[in-house]
Amino acid sequence: MAILVCGGAGYIGSHVVAALIEQHEEIVVIDRMAVGRQYAVLGGKLYNGDLNDRVMLDKIFKENEIEAVIHLSASSLVGESMTQPLEYYRNNVEGTLRLLEAMHKHCVDNIVFSSTAAVYGDPERIPIREDDRKIPRNTYGETKLAIERMLHWVEQAHGIKYVILRYFNVAGAHDNGLIGEDHDPETHLIPLAIQAALGQRENIMIFGDDYSTKDGSCIRDYVHVMDVAEAHLLAVNSLRNGGRSGVYNLGNSEGFTVKEVIETVKKVTGLAFPVQIASRRQGDPAVLIASPELIKDELNWSPKRSSLEKMVASAWEWHRTHPNGYAKGNEETWQKESQS
Numbered sequence: 001m002a003i004l005v006c007g008g009a010g011y012i013g014s015h016v017v018a019a020l021i022e023q024h025e026e027i028v029v030i031d032r033m034a035v036g037r038q039y040a041v042l043g044g045k046l047y048n049g050d051l052n053d054r055v056m057l058d059k060i061f062k063e064n065e066i067e068a069v070i071h072l073s074a075s076s077l078v079g080e081s082m083t084q085p086l087e088y089y090r091n092n093v094e095g096t097l098r099l100l101e102a103m104h105k106h107c108v109d110n111i112v113f114s115s116t117a118a119v120y121g122d123p124e125r126i127p128i129r130e131d132d133r134k135i136p137r138n139t140y141g142e143t144k145l146a147i148e149r150m151l152h153w154v155e156q157a158h159g160i161k162y163v164i165l166r167y168f169n170v171a172g173a174h175d176n177g178l179i180g181e182d183h184d185p186e187t188h189l190i191p192l193a194i195q196a197a198l199g200q201r202e203n204i205m206i207f208g209d210d211y212s213t214k215d216g217s218c219i220r221d222y223v224h225v226m227d228v229a230e231a232h233l234l235a236v237n238s239l240r241n242g243g244r245s246g247v248y249n250l251g252n253s254e255g256f257t258v259k260e261v262i263e264t265v266k267k268v269t270g271l272a273f274p275v276q277i278a279s280r281r282q283g284d285p286a287v288l289i290a291s292p293e294l295i296k297d298e299l300n301w302s303p304k305r306s307s308l309e310k311m312v313a314s315a316w317e318w319h320r321t322h323p324n325g326y327a328k329g330n331e332e333t334w335q336k337e338s339q340s
């Protein structure tokens with residue numbers, strides 16, 4: 001029996017695939033390779049395709065004996081979601097609809113779904129609990145919330161059980177040195193600051209230093225990608241063992257300001273780089289910190305890499321050794337690395 005990983009060639013998906021390999025699972029990956037990278041997939045059978053493609057999905061479910069789905073496929077750039085909302089509804093909501101139709105048709109009734117802290121919008125309190133108010137401030141968060149609601153009703157009617165994981169700020173890279181974060185365009189704070197340290201960009205900009213936080217910059221809750229991958233294993237195992245559906249925050253309950261993160265990047269890399277204050281980024285809440293108590297209690301999740309310095313060091317190791325990510329031209333290096 002195999003686990004189908006949708007979006008398994010992406011940053012988080014590739015770490016989930018690596019964790020499944022360690023658990024000796026049979027893995028099938030579908031990724032449309034828009035942002036996914038072939039060399040990030042360390043094992044399993046890879047289908048290059050889109051979730052909106054019914055024929056392809058049907059083929060995958062016919063050719064493989066799928067017992068559970070881990071669904072990480074999504075368009076996930078907040079800014080882009082505001083200018084291309086229809087594209088986000090099509091990719092995220094319609095893609096998931098097609099996936100659920102295929103699961104229903106082929107009697108697959110377990111799904112782990114990647115959601116986001118963006119479903120909360122401006123939180124009503126900190127730390128955020130799962131039942132707190134959800135008013136997304138952007139189309140991206142809205143599409144994820146729509147899917148969460150879809151899962152709820154589909155379970156009622158068709159018995160498809162789900163675990164929803166609401167990610168906070170995922171960072172770091174795998175200890176094996178083979179996979180890490182490689183977005184194009186890159187929009188996330190830690191990799192951007194590391195690019196500035198490497199001289200690949202002129203500076204790093206702080207989006208707003210006039211928030212009512214201790215140093216005026218935004219506070220976020222960072223969580224290591226390997227701890228995130230581990231949560232997916234716990235979730236899929238729970239569903240397979242008859243566990244019930246659930247919705248969980250995935251964060252460390254500790255917040256760091258943008259300025260603290262930048263200082264940590266300087267300290268870890270030992271490199272100086274220019275920092276500029278810029279205006280606030282539209283749609284950014286001042287503070288996002290998770291309460292992860294529920295996933296700790298119910299799924300026994302215990303993050304092992306929660307120190308910011310270790311997370312930055314792990315990201316730094318990846319970027320230092322792969323300054324061009326999985327960029328074309330690296331093929332030989334990849335073949336050598338994955339054979340060793």
Ligand code: UDP
Pocket residue numbers: 168169187188189190192204205206207208218219220258281284
């Ligand atoms: N940020 C920043 N400069 C950058 C990129 C991000 O100041 O070049 C800030 C951003 O405003 C947010 C925090 O860093 O407060 C984390 O942003 P990121 O895009 O990494 O993740 P998000 O919180 O949007 O998921």
